[in-house]
Amino acid sequence: MAANTFDGAPDDSLPAYYRDLRESEITESFRNFDNEQNFEQLDRQTRNPHSSSFCIDFGDDDAFCAFDLGAHSFSRLLQTPRPPNLHTRWINLWQPYNQKDTLHTLAKHYDFSPRLLGLMCSDPIPQKPKSLQSKKSSSTLRSRRSNRSQKSQKSQTSPSSSKDASLDSEESVGMTSMMQSTQLELVRDLSHYHIVDEVWHWSSVDWGRRFICLGYNSLHNVETNIPTDHAHTEERDHMQDVPRAKRVWNWLLLCADKTVISISEDPFPFSNGNLRANEMKCLYTIRRNLVSVFRQLTKAPTPLRENSLAMLPIRHRIGNSEEETAHRPTDSPGLLFYYIFEDWFTTYSLVTRREHGYGAELDRLRREMLVQANLTHVDQLHHIGCQLKVLQRVYRSYELIIDRVLKKQEATLASLKNSHIVSGGDSLASSMAQVSSMPQIPEAESLLGVSLSSAARVRFERLKDRILLYALSEIQECIDQKDSLVMMNFNLIAIKESFSVERLTRVTLLLAKITIVFMPVTLMTGYFSIQFSGVEFTVKSYWWAFIGILVLSLVSVFVFSFFSGTMEGKIVYRPWSRMAYDISKRWLLHRKRRNQ
Numbered sequence: 001m002a003a004n005t006f007d008g009a010p011d012d013s014l015p016a017y018y019r020d021l022r023e024s025e026i027t028e029s030f031r032n033f034d035n036e037q038n039f040e041q042l043d044r045q046t047r048n049p050h051s052s053s054f055c056i057d058f059g060d061d062d063a064f065c066a067f068d069l070g071a072h073s074f075s076r077l078l079q080t081p082r083p084p085n086l087h088t089r090w091i092n093l094w095q096p097y098n099q100k101d102t103l104h105t106l107a108k109h110y111d112f113s114p115r116l117l118g119l120m121c122s123d124p125i126p127q128k129p130k131s132l133q134s135k136k137s138s139s140t141l142r143s144r145r146s147n148r149s150q151k152s153q154k155s156q157t158s159p160s161s162s163k164d165a166s167l168d169s170e171e172s173v174g175m176t177s178m179m180q181s182t183q184l185e186l187v188r189d190l191s192h193y194h195i196v197d198e199v200w201h202w203s204s205v206d207w208g209r210r211f212i213c214l215g216y217n218s219l220h221n222v223e224t225n226i227p228t229d230h231a232h233t234e235e236r237d238h239m240q241d242v243p244r245a246k247r248v249w250n251w252l253l254l255c256a257d258k259t260v261i262s263i264s265e266d267p268f269p270f271s272n273g274n275l276r277a278n279e280m281k282c283l284y285t286i287r288r289n290l291v292s293v294f295r296q297l298t299k300a301p302t303p304l305r306e307n308s309l310a311m312l313p314i315r316h317r318i319g320n321s322e323e324e325t326a327h328r329p330t331d332s333p334g335l336l337f338y339y340i341f342e343d344w345f346t347t348y349s350l351v352t353r354r355e356h357g358y359g360a361e362l363d364r365l366r367r368e369m370l371v372q373a374n375l376t377h378v379d380q381l382h383h384i385g386c387q388l389k390v391l392q393r394v395y396r397s398y399e400l401i402i403d404r405v406l407k408k409q410e411a412t413l414a415s416l417k418n419s420h421i422v423s424g425g426d427s428l429a430s431s432m433a434q435v436s437s438m439p440q441i442p443e444a445e446s447l448l449g450v451s452l453s454s455a456a457r458v459r460f461e462r463l464k465d466r467i468l469l470y471a472l473s474e475i476q477e478c479i480d481q482k483d484s485l486v487m488m489n490f491n492l493i494a495i496k497e498s499f500s501v502e503r504l505t506r507v508t509l510l511l512a513k514i515t516i517v518f519m520p521v522t523l524m525t526g527y528f529s530i531q532f533s534g535v536e537f538t539v540k541s542y543w544w545a546f547i548g549i550l551v552l553s554l555v556s557v558f559v560f561s562f563f564s565g566t567m568e569g570k571i572v573y574r575p576w577s578r579m580a581y582d583i584s585k586r587w588l589l590h591r592k593r594r595n596q
Helices: 024-029 036-045 071-079 100-110 114-120 130-157 160-189 192-198 230-240 277-286 288-296 322-342 344-352 357-371 375-406 424-433 454-528 539-564 576-595
Strands: 053-058 063-067 088-093 203-207 211-220 246-255 259-264
Touching: 024 063, 024 071, 036 063, 036 288, 071 100, 088 100, 088 322, 100 114, 192 246, 203 375, 211 277, 211 344, 211 375, 230 375, 246 277, 246 322, 259 322, 277 288, 288 322, 288 344, 322 454, 344 375, 344 454, 357 375, 357 454, 375 454, 454 539, 539 576
Parallel strands: 088 259
Antiparallel strands: 053 063, 053 088, 203 211, 211 246, 246 259
16 A cells, blocks of 8 residues: 555544544544645545545545545444544545455445446456467377377277277277366456457446446557567457457446545556656556546645636535525535546547548558558558447447436336335325334335435437547548548559559550561561572662661551650550640630631
């Protein structure tokens, strides 16, 4: 745990609620959250990688915060009712795999299901170096080979009557090893963090009598290093098919006693809090929204107090009317629950802003294609499309979570029949008449989940519209642009190939024309080489005939090329005869107008 930055003496402004608990860790850790000096030290601990948890109790006028409490202190806090002036509590846990006792305390108090508690207590995915894997596989292979050799030797030395038994034993050993390997792979695949790492859009909404729990992956715009060596080819291909972002699993709970619990996966579980500079920068990016909400819960002056985008109406309100003041205790837990889940900065930085990474990458590929298109662009577009599809599924999972949160829970006939639950109107009559001595449960208390206030519901509905309008629509536009660029790339390659074919055709025509030019000269040379009786040819007559036939051949080839439109040079789209006709027609029209 992180070391406490305070001197250990209790805060003088600490109310009697904490002092009456008679727990030294509580009285020494809790500090007045609205005190400027205390807030600076507490705010610094939210960015400390060694911090494991914090707890904030706040109301309209008072707020108190403590870091790194133990499971026993949380148990004392949960079992003791809070005073009315501290109507809302926020418990945040980092490194949940190191705080299983605290998770068990929360689960016991709020009656989590065993499966939900087991998922929260899951250990991180262990690191498996490639060298150890290769050594393990080679040793396993050697052991299998030795077993096979021993079995073959036994089969050779045993009589024929025992061959069937040896084969049966060999098959049984093989089946046993296969079953063990299958069970090990099954256990590995059922690991919670393994599933959420393979399926980024994995989400969960759990309901209890005293809580509603959301489980989801949050993506943070942090550059990740992609391996470039051939030894990690499979890992490199996998990382190119997922967004260039850091994935972090989150649990978020809203409880019936106005307590909000947030649990975040440790992004660097095997570093023991000793992070490098780039990892610290990544940690700041991951905790940006949480720190922003944390800062808005204090009334001490902060640097972001005047930033309109960071202002949250949880403790800071403008109106002081009687209706507004009466609703603040009921609105605060739902608003805190919503703003922890919202994290609009992540959505804005990934796909929503004007020049986001995918739009810039698609524009870069488009410019490169116009210069020189090749098949490598198709591979890059394929990976971009895979990343966009992953993002699309992630934001659709957010939509489903919001729909589940906003869905109204209603009592069914099965829950009312043959049970101790009575509807609203009947509960009063049954309690007055005392028809049955069995304890009766009101219908509202029997429903699963925790109802959100109207202030939180309207914000969840607004967030759903934002996701649909600014995230999913932008992703779909990028996917459509990617598809059009793929078709554009193939069209440009086809045009490039047509230019190559036309160039080859022109060269072939040129060689054919050269052959045609020299064919009459070859015939003439053959004619002059024949010895006719009484006919003699001189050198002068040969060259005169050579020049005449060559010139006549060149003129004939030129005239044929001119009128057929097969002159070599630039790409010819029309025959030369048609071009000459159009030029002469324009010249005659121009001369006619000039004469007029």
